[in-house]
Amino acid sequence: MADVLLASLLSPVVLAFVLGAVAVAVRSDLEIPEPLYQALSIYLLLAIGLKGGSALSVTPLADVAWPVLGTLGLGILTPIIAYNVLRRLGKMDRTNAAALAAHYGSVSAVTFIAAQTVVALAGYPPEGFLPALVAVLEVPAIIVGLLIAYSRGERAGSWQEAMKEVVTGKSIVLLIGGMAMGWIAGKDGMAPVEPFFIHGFQGALTLFLLDMGMTAARRLRDLKAVGVFLVAFGILMPIVHGALGVWVGLATGLSVGGAAVLGAMVSSASYIAAPAAIRVGLPEANPAYYLTASLGITFPFNLTLGIPLYLAIAQWLGG
Amino acid sequence: MADVLLASLLSPVVLAFVLGAVAVAVRSDLEIPEPLYQALSIYLLLAIGLKGGSALSVTPLADVAWPVLGTLGLGILTPIIAYNVLRRLGKMDRTNAAALAAHYGSVSAVTFIAAQTVVALAGYPPEGFLPALVAVLEVPAIIVGLLIAYSRGERAGSWQEAMKEVVTGKSIVLLIGGMAMGWIAGKDGMAPVEPFFIHGFQGALTLFLLDMGMTAARRLRDLKAVGVFLVAFGILMPIVHGALGVWVGLATGLSVGGAAVLGAMVSSASYIAAPAAIRVGLPEANPAYYLTASLGITFPFNLTLGIPLYLAIAQWLGG
Amino acid sequence: MADVLLASLLSPVVLAFVLGAVAVAVRSDLEIPEPLYQALSIYLLLAIGLKGGSALSVTPLADVAWPVLGTLGLGILTPIIAYNVLRRLGKMDRTNAAALAAHYGSVSAVTFIAAQTVVALAGYPPEGFLPALVAVLEVPAIIVGLLIAYSRGERAGSWQEAMKEVVTGKSIVLLIGGMAMGWIAGKDGMAPVEPFFIHGFQGALTLFLLDMGMTAARRLRDLKAVGVFLVAFGILMPIVHGALGVWVGLATGLSVGGAAVLGAMVSSASYIAAPAAIRVGLPEANPAYYLTASLGITFPFNLTLGIPLYLAIAQWLGG
Amino acid sequence: MYPLRTMKTVTYRLVTIVAERSVRDRLLTSIHQLGATGHTLYDVKGEGTRHAGFSREAASVKIEVVVSPEVAEKVVDHVAEKYFAHHSVIVYVQDVEVVRGSKYGPHNEEA
Amino acid sequence: MYPLRTMKTVTYRLVTIVAERSVRDRLLTSIHQLGATGHTLYDVKGEGTRHAGFSREAASVKIEVVVSPEVAEKVVDHVAEKYFAHHSVIVYVQDVEVVRGSKYGPHNEEA
Amino acid sequence: MYPLRTMKTVTYRLVTIVAERSVRDRLLTSIHQLGATGHTLYDVKGEGTRHAGFSREAASVKIEVVVSPEVAEKVVDHVAEKYFAHHSVIVYVQDVEVVRGSKYGPHNEEA
Numbered sequence A, B, C: 001m002a003d004v005l006l007a008s009l010l011s012p013v014v015l016a017f018v019l020g021a022v023a024v025a026v027r028s029d030l031e032i033p034e035p036l037y038q039a040l041s042i043y044l045l046l047a048i049g050l051k052g053g054s055a056l057s058v059t060p061l062a063d064v065a066w067p068v069l070g071t072l073g074l075g076i077l078t079p080i081i082a083y084n085v086l087r088r089l090g091k092m093d094r095t096n097a098a099a100l101a102a103h104y105g106s107v108s109a110v111t112f113i114a115a116q117t118v119v120a121l122a123g124y125p126p127e128g129f130l131p132a133l134v135a136v137l138e139v140p141a142i143i144v145g146l147l148i149a150y151s152r153g154e155r156a157g158s159w160q161e162a163m164k165e166v167v168t169g170k171s172i173v174l175l176i177g178g179m180a181m182g183w184i185a186g187k188d189g190m191a192p193v194e195p196f197f198i199h200g201f202q203g204a205l206t207l208f209l210l211d212m213g214m215t216a217a218r219r220l221r222d223l224k225a226v227g228v229f230l231v232a233f234g235i236l237m238p239i240v241h242g243a244l245g246v247w248v249g250l251a252t253g254l255s256v257g258g259a260a261v262l263g264a265m266v267s268s269a270s271y272i273a274a275p276a277a278i279r280v281g282l283p284e285a286n287p288a289y290y291l292t293a294s295l296g297i298t299f300p301f302n303l304t305l306g307i308p309l310y311l312a313i314a315q316w317l318g319g
Numbered sequence D, E, F: 001m002y003p004l005r006t007m008k009t010v011t012y013r014l015v016t017i018v019a020e021r022s023v024r025d026r027l028l029t030s031i032h033q034l035g036a037t038g039h040t041l042y043d044v045k046g047e048g049t050r051h052a053g054f055s056r057e058a059a060s061v062k063i064e065v066v067v068s069p070e071v072a073e074k075v076v077d078h079v080a081e082k083y084f085a086h087h088s089v090i091v092y093v094q095d096v097e098v099v100r101g102s103k104y105g106p107h108n109e110e111a
C-alpha cells in the first residue's frame, strides 16, 4: 500500500493540486481564467462519458446490471446515513443536514477519474464501464436530500426548479450525452477523436487540478466558520461510505480495481451537480458548510489518502 | 449509400451536434463559454489552412488550376441562382434576397470539414489541397451579393467597410494565413505542430459541433418568423448547388471524393464570413432570415443527409 | 548559418508571429480572446517547467551547478550593463533606465522556447535542464533594477509589494512549480501527461505566437514615442548580452546548443514578470518605453535573426 | 442635469441587479413578465455581506434593465421579496435619459 | 446629491451604448472624433426589441464614455441618426461626478 | 427622480473605478478598509489619456462599490491621492437608490 500511496501522491495530477494550493498560500497573482475552468470541466465530463460509453458498447449487459443496481442502492442509502450522522451526532439543523447529505451521497467526477488512474497504475485495471456508475450515482442522492428537507417543512426554494436542475444540469447532460455518443459510435467510431479525448486527458486533468487546488485552498479560509465536527465528518464519513462502496462493488461482481474505484466514488462528495441543485431547492442552507466540507476537506483527503485506502480495503476484502 | 449515411450519422462529430441540440431542447444549463467557442474556431480555421497549405506545397500547379477556376465560377454563379430563386419563386424583397444569396454562395468551413471526414471514411480520400478551394469559394459570393444589392438602390450600409470586412475578416485571414504558413513550412516543417493541429483536430471539432448544435437549436425557435418557403429553400437550394458542385468538381478533374466534398462546400451556406460582411454592408437585411436558414436548416441538413447525398451523386456521375 | 536562419524563419512558429503582425497591419477583425491568451501562457510556462524538472531529475548535480552559477551572475551583471548604457549613451533618466534594465536583465520564456526548438532542429540538442536556468535568470535582474532605482531617490511605488510580485508572480510560480512537479514525478510519472504537455507544445506555441505577433505589431505604433536610440538599444543590447551568454554557457560547460540557448535567454527581455513587478515598484517609469522595446523590437529581432546569430557565435566559439 | 437639446429624451429608470448565478434564469423570466422589453447581462465577480464566495461555479451575474418607473418599482419589489432572504443579491436604481423612449415600454412622464 | 467635499468635483456625463458587435469599431472611431478623450468597453449579452439574438458571433458590446454635456449630446445624436434604423443599439445618458475634470475634455459648468 | 413607493429606499453612492489591473488588489484592500461592505468587479478594455494600452497583460478592471456618501468621499480621495499621478485610473460617483440600506454601512440621510 505504501507504494500505491507514494505513486499516487507523486503523480503530476496530485502535485498540480498541491501547486494550486501553494499558489494561493503565497498569494500569487496566478489565476485560472473562468472560461478555461469551464472549458476543462466540459472536456473532462464529455471525455469520461465517451470512454465509458464506448466501453459499455462491448460489455455484456449481465456484467453491468448488478453493479448498476448496487450503485443505485448506495445512491439512496448513503445520503440517509449522512443525514442521520449529521443530525444525531452533529446536532445539525435539518436544512443544512439535508444539503450536506445530498452532497455526500452524490459523486465527484474528478475523484472518480483520479481513482481510476491510481488504481490502474497500481496494477488493478478497473472495468471500462465505470463511468456509467458515475452517472447512476450522481442523481439519486440529490433527490433523496431534497426529499428529506421538503418532507420536513416549508421550503424557500422550488421543488420543480430543483428537479429540473438535477436532471438537466450540465454535468449529467455531458456525462450521459457523452456515454450515448461513445456507445453509439463504438470503439471504431471513437478512433478519430481519441488523440483529443483520450491521450490529452491526463494533461487536461492536471491543469484542472491546479485550479481545484486553488479553489480548495481558498475554501479552507472558511474552515473556522465550519467547526470541528464538520472537519471530522469530512474525513470519517468518506471512509465509511468508501468501505461500503468497496464491499458492494465486490459483492456485485466488480474486480478489485473496479471495487476500489466504486469505493472512491461513493466516498466522494459532489461539488458541481449537488451545489447547483441545492442552491435552487434549498437556498436557506449555508453554502459555506457544504462547499467547504466537500471541496476543502473531503476532496483533498480522497485525492491523497482516501483512494489508496479504498484500494487497500478492496485488496484485503477481495484479494 | 446507406452505409455511408449511417457511418456519417453515427460519428462523434454529428452526435455532438445532436447532443448540443438536445441540451437546448431540455433547457439544460450547459453553456459553451464564448472564449472557448472563439478559441475553437480560430484553431479549426488555422488547422484547415495549415493542412491545405502543406498539401499544396507538394501538388503540381496543373492539378490545382482547373478546380480553382471551377470553384471561382461557382462562387459567382451560385449567388446569382440563389438570388433569382428567392426573388422569383419566393417573392422576397431585394435586400433580403441579396443577403441570402451572399450566404448561400459562400461556404461553411465546418461543413467542408465534416464532408472531408465522411468522404474519407467512406473510402474516397479527397485531394489534400481542397482547403484552397474553401478560401477561393468564400469571398466572391459575398461580393456578388453586395453588388446585386448596391446596384439596385440606396443602401444604409457602407460598401467600403463591407469590402474591408470581406477581405480582412478573421476567417479569411486564418484560412489564407494558415495556407501560406503550411505551404512555406512544407510537410517537414509541419511535423512538430502535427500532434496539436492534425491529431487533435477531430476532437476539437466534436466540441465545436456541440456548440453548433446548441446555436442551431436556438435558431430553430425563430423558424415561424422565417416561413415555409425559406425552410424549403434551405433544403432544396443546397441540393441543387451541391449537385452542381459535384459536377464541376468531376469536370475539372477532381476525384470522386474531392468532387463530393466540393459539392458539400458549394451547397453549404456561410455563417461566419457572410453574416459579418452583410451586417456591415446590408444592415437593413433581416438577420433572422439568413442566420436561421443557414445555421438552423441548411447546416443540419448537410451534416446529416446532404453530405452522403453529394457523395452518392459523385459516385453515380464519376464512378 | 544560412540554413539555420532559413529553417528558423520558415518554421510555423515564426510564420504564426508574422501572420499575427499581418492581421494587425491589414486591420483584420481577428482577435485572440484574453482567456485563450492566458490559458496558453499558463500551459506553456507549466510545460517548460515540467520538462525541465523531469530532465533535472536525471541530471547529476555537478553538471548543473556551474551553469546555474554562471546564469545567476549574468542575471546580476546584465541589468547593470544595460543601465549604464541607457544612462551614459542614451542620456535616459534614472527611473526609465532602471525599469529597462530590469526587463533586459530578465528573460522571455517564449524566446527561450523558440531558441530551444531552432537549436535542436539545427542538430545541436541543448541540455534538458535549461528551463532551470530560465527560472534562475528571471528574478535577480528585476531586483537589481529596482535596487538601482530605490537607492537613487524617493519612489512612488512600494518596495515590498514589488518584491512580493517578483517572487510570487505567476510566471515564477508556474515555472518553479512545474519544475518541482517534473522533478518529483520523474520521467515515468510524466508519461501520462506527455501527449498533452510535450506533444501538443509546438502547436500551442504556434497559437501563442499568433497572439504575440498581434501584440508586437500594435506596440510598433508607439515606435515614434520611443525614439531612435531605444530602437538601436533594442537590437544591439541583445547582441552584446547574447554573446556574453554564449561565452558564459561554454565556459560553464554547456554544449554548443546549450550555450546558444543560454545566449538567447540572456539576450531576451522579459515581458511578463518584469512589467508586472516594475508597474508596482516603479509606476513612474513609462510603460511605452519598456514594453515597446521588449515586445516590439527585441522579441521579433531575437525570434528571427537573433537566435541563429547566437548559434553561429556558439559554433564559432565552441566548435 | 443637462437635458439633451437636439434629440428628444425621456427619463427612464435603470435597474441594476447583481446576483449569484443560480438565480439568473428565474430573474430574467420574472423581469420580462413584469414588463421589461429588454435586458443586458454579463458575468462579474463580487463580495458582499452574504456572498461567501461560493465555489467558482457560483460567481455572480449583473443584469441591467432600462424600464419605466412603474416597472422599476415592480422589479425592485420582486427581487427584494423573493431573493433577499436567502440569496446573494443586490439591486439599485438610477435615472437615465434615453432617446426613443417607447422602446422601453409605456411611460407617462418626461424628463 | 451629496457633493464631495474634499476633492473638487465636476459633473460630467456618462454615455452608455449597448450595441451589436458589428458596429463596435465604427462607433469607437466616431466617438473619439466627436470629442471623447477615452472609453471603456466590454462584452455583454442582451435581448431587446430588435436583437433577434443573431448568431453567437453577434453578441453585444457595451461602451461607456465620460464626456462633457456638449459631447454627450453629439454622441447620442450620432448614434440615433446612424444606427437606430437598422442596428441593435441602445444609448442612455447619466450625470457623473468626476475629479480631474479636464481629463475628459473642456467643460464650462460645475456641479 | 421617481422615489420607489412600496419598498423603502435610501440614496447611497455608487463609486466606479476603472484602473489598470496592476493596482486591483491594493485598491480592493483599501476600499474595504475605508468602509465598503462589498464590491463588484469585472475585466474591461479601455483607452484614456495615459493608458498607452500597455501589453495584453495590463488590460483594465472596473470596480463598483455602493457606499454611504462619507465612504464614497474617502474612496475618491484615496484613489486620487494614491493613483492619479502615475497610474491609469479614473473614478466617478453617482447616486443610487437601494433597498435594505443598512447592508452598505451606516448612513444618516434618506432619499
Ligand SMILES: Nc1ncnc2c1ncn2[C@@H]1O[C@H](COP(=O)(O)O)[C@@H](O)[C@H]1O
Binding pocket: D018, D019, D020, D044, D045, D046, D047, D048, D049, D050, D051, D052, D060, D087, D088, D089, D090, F036, F037, F038, F039, F040, F041, F064, F065, F066, F067, F104
Ligand atoms: N457594497 C457593495 N457594492 C458593490 N457591490 C456589492 C456590494 N455588496 C454586494 N455587492 C455585490 O452583490 C453581490 C451579492 O452581495 P451579497 O448579497 O451581499 O453577498 C456580491 O457578490 C457583489 O458582487
Ligand SMILES: Nc1ncnc2c1ncn2[C@@H]1O[C@H](COP(=O)(O)O)[C@@H](O)[C@H]1O
Binding pocket: D036, D037, D038, D039, D040, D041, D064, D065, D066, D067, D104, E018, E019, E020, E044, E045, E046, E047, E048, E049, E050, E051, E052, E060, E087, E088, E089, E090
Ligand atoms: N430595456 C432594456 N434594458 C437594458 N438593455 C437593453 C434594453 N433593451 C435593449 N437592451 C440592450 O441593447 C441591445 C440592443 O437592443 P435592441 O436594439 O432592442 O435589440 C440588446 O442586446 C440589449 O443588450
Ligand SMILES: Nc1ncnc2c1ncn2[C@@H]1O[C@H](COP(=O)(O)O)[C@@H](O)[C@H]1O
Binding pocket: E036, E037, E038, E039, E040, E041, E064, E065, E066, E067, E104, F018, F019, F020, F044, F045, F046, F047, F048, F049, F050, F051, F052, F060, F087, F088, F089, F090
Ligand atoms: N473619458 C473616458 N470615458 C470612459 N472611460 C475612460 C475615459 N478615460 C479613461 N477611461 C478608462 O479609464 C482607464 C484609464 O484611463 P487613463 O488613466 O486616462 O489612461 C482607461 O483604460 C479607460 O478604460
Ligand code: NA
Binding pocket: A078, A103, A104, A105, A106, A107, A108, A241, A265, A266, A267, A268, A269, A270
Ligand atoms: Na458520495
Ligand code: NA
Binding pocket: B078, B103, B104, B105, B106, B107, B108, B241, B265, B266, B267, B268, B269, B270
Ligand atoms: Na455555398
Ligand code: NA
Binding pocket: C078, C103, C104, C105, C106, C107, C108, C241, C265, C266, C267, C268, C269, C270
Ligand atoms: Na535578458
